Amino acid sequence: MSLDADALALEPPDAPLVAFGLPSIRGLAFGAGLFLLALLLQPAVPSRTSRTLRLVLFPLVACLAFATPFRWRFEPFDLAIPANFRWAIFAPYGVLKALEWGTMGDRARTKELAWVGFDGREEERARDVVDKVRGATVTQATHEDATEASTTAVSTSNGLEVPDPGARKRSPNGLPAPTPIRPVAVVPPALDTPPLPTEASHLPTPSPSPPFDAVNPPSISSLPLRPTSSISPLAAQQRSLQSTTQRHHPLSALSDAAHLLSSLRGIGYTWGPPLRTLARPAPDERAFVRRAAREFVRAHVVSTACVALQVLERDGELAPLLARRLPFLSPAAAQLVAATLSRLGIGASLHAQMNIGAEGVSLALYGLHCATNAVLALVGGDCVKWRSRFDVREYPPLFDRPFLAMGKGGLAGFWGHRWHALFRDVFTSVGYRPVTRLVRKAGLPKKAGQFAAVVVVFALSGWMHWQALVAARYGLAPRASTLAFAASHHLPSSSLYPAPYSTLSFVERHGTWVFFLVQPVAVTLENVWLKATGRRIGGWPGRAWVALCVVVFGQATVGKSWLALGLVHGLPPVRLWSWHRWLLPVLSLAPMPLFMRTA
Structure with missing residues (x-):
């Protein structure tokens, strides 16, 4: 060097x-490799095939990720x-992600990658049961939709999970808890009661939201809870087969893999951080757009100012400028202040630039959501939509007041x-x-x-x-x-x-x-x-x-x-x-x- x-x-x-x-564009090739690993983690891929292909593929993806910032x-x-x-900061991330996904076992594949959505009860369950679960083992993976509505797992600070059948529905922000966004059946369910948990329901990475609302009916998790004893074995088997068919559909597997790859923080997944450790999301779409746009502009101003200070210090112009503006500073003191300001600007500028990226991507995804629905409305009217709404809970602020608090x-x-x-x-x-x-x-x-x-x-x-x-x-x-x-x-x-x-x-x-x-x-x-x-x-x-x-x-x-x-x-x-x-x-x-x- x-x-x-x-x-x-x-x-x-x-x-x-x-x-x-x-x-x-070849610099993004390791991203395609990570997508293949995410695809192999989907439940549609048999366990042995998934494990073998991932073990073969991940060293190649890791080497490609490592070499990318040196080559392109x-x-x-x-x-x-x-x-x-x-640009290069994501290459080591690609190496580590390839190692994680490539060596992931079947147990972790089934349970750690489960999508649990948002039910607003993580905070309350964590406070009530955190002392009881220390030293316990991980419980059974996420069950079928309605089963999870009554017994949802909670991830505590030490990574353990326990069922909580009696938690009240309350969001961590004090707002009414929205219905968990769960995958929906491709075929409209013939029954209006939740299924019994079956082995087929232990599936990782279900879709974060229904892809086409007009084709796919609302998730069964939103239906009224009925006693499971009233469900006939045949009805439970039919419901389980419908959900399994939907989750094994090729388009569903591709969508789930893309969502898993793009969700860097894992918000809504069992492997993601507890919601109590994140900044509060916006209460609705309009507030989300206002907050993201405001933070985007503020971060740009801070980032540009910090970079300008660092360039002035690099060229030896900041210290004389401070000496002229602050006559009480000696030349040595002005030099010290200039060097300190430029070094302090490193953390502030990186913090701001990461916010630019996070808020920019969030706004772009929201714009894509609106544009997609607008195009589909022109083609099929109101009967076809990609997603009924943009779930702002997946996009809370990247930082939670790290300097103010x-x-x-x-x-x-x-x-x-x-x-x-x-x-x-x-x-x-x-x-x-x-x-x-x-x-x-x-x-x-x-x-x-x-x-x-x-x-x-x-x-x-x-x-x-x-x-x-x-x-x-x-x-x-x-x-x-x-x-x-x-x-x-x-x-x-x-x-x-x-x-x-x-x-x-x-x-x-x-x-x-x-x-x-x-x-x-x-x-x-x-x-x-x-x-x-x-x-x-x-x-x-x-x-x-x-x-x-x-x-x-x-x-x-x-x-x-x-x-x-x-x-x-x-x-x-x-x-x-x-x-x-x-x-x-x-x-x-x-x-x-x-x-x-x-x-």
């Missing part, structure tokens, strides 16, 4: 600067480190509840659970296993971010065409390329690892405090503690490292930004000469 001056000889001095280009990148790649870093729950609450849960499942499946099992089999204390597992989880997170920067810097070297372009526009070479890797300090090289590996130690100290005092750190002391571990320590390690490794190099100086960089989301990250004033 060092800057090799010999690379200048590889291209003629008058070579034109490479034009801007998006990654090749934004161009010119030596000026696109910011864009390529964000920073002290609530301490550091464990920050990472477990406040921060996004995009990679929670792969970290748990690939890191936490295997390590705890291994330590338990080795006969070591339970606390030791938990600490080792948390260390592995944070190490996986550190690897994801470190690997993304490695891929973004891969092959980085000054090119004659780039240097000629910079000279013709009077751009300093320090704006194009970061310092060589060999000249960086230890923290500048390895700040990512330092930050993420200190977090489990800090969480352990919180647990020691909890055991000694009987209460978790919170209030202003908790806010100060989390701010010290995340904000202060983060800017001194990972912020310093990412800037030194070139996170904003290749972007033009702020004085040369065109209006596109200021007004269009994330285009402030586009490399030179795109959206750059050259006059």
